[in-house]
Amino acid sequence: MRSVTEKEIRTSFVNCTKGEATRLAVPRDLAERPWDDLDFLGWRDPASTERAYLVTESGDGLVGVALRAARPTGQRRQSMCSLCLTSHSGGGVSLMTARKAGRNGQQGNSVGSYVCSDLACSLYLRGKKPVGPGGRLNESLSLAEKVERTMSNLTGFLDRVTA
Numbered sequence: 001m002r003s004v005t006e007k008e009i010r011t012s013f014v015n016c017t018k019g020e021a022t023r024l025a026v027p028r029d030l031a032e033r034p035w036d037d038l039d040f041l042g043w044r045d046p047a048s049t050e051r052a053y054l055v056t057e058s059g060d061g062l063v064g065v066a067l068r069a070a071r072p073t074g075q076r077r078q079s080m081c082s083l084c085l086t087s088h089s090g091g092g093v094s095l096m097t098a099r100k101a102g103r104n105g106q107q108g109n110s111v112g113s114y115v116c117s118d119l120a121c122s123l124y125l126r127g128k129k130p131v132g133p134g135g136r137l138n139e140s141l142s143l144a145e146k147v148e149r150t151m152s153n154l155t156g157f158l159d160r161v162t163a
């Protein structure tokens with residue numbers, strides 16, 4: 001994705017109030033992020049174990065969602081990220097819940113998905129971040145096809161947030 005500024009990030013959130021979007025923790029190292037290798041920007045709030053955020057480009061601009069990561073249950077078994085289909089053990093995948101956008105969210109509705117806890121899906125797909133044994137399926141898909149599948153999974157999740 002193209003590099004984005006803090007201001008763009010703060011105005012991209014679809015499921016936050018303006019106040020929340022103004023206060024939330026945006027990474028301070030935006031200039032050093034590997035934008036060419038990112039399909040979306042995802043990060044955790046260093047001051048809060050629960051808060052996670054994801055921003056991506058969609059047809060008509062940037063779309064950001066605020067997420068709540070469930071506390072790791074301490075399970076050792078592997079679980080799979082529903083976006084990039086990488087498997088991790090030991091809490092490397094978290095159930096992330098997004099409050100729905102607009103009225104639905106105000107009424108307390110949310111949607112959840114299992115996602116890489118560090119939201120580094122793009123780097124796992126590209127082999128830029130190591131994955132444990134059995135973490136990636138042996139597939140004959142090209143990187144472009146894997147990226148396309150990941151983005152289609154992400155779009156599906158964002159559609160559920162905004163539906």
Ligand SMILES: [Zn+2]
Nearest residue numbers: 081084116121
């Ligand atoms: Zn992932």
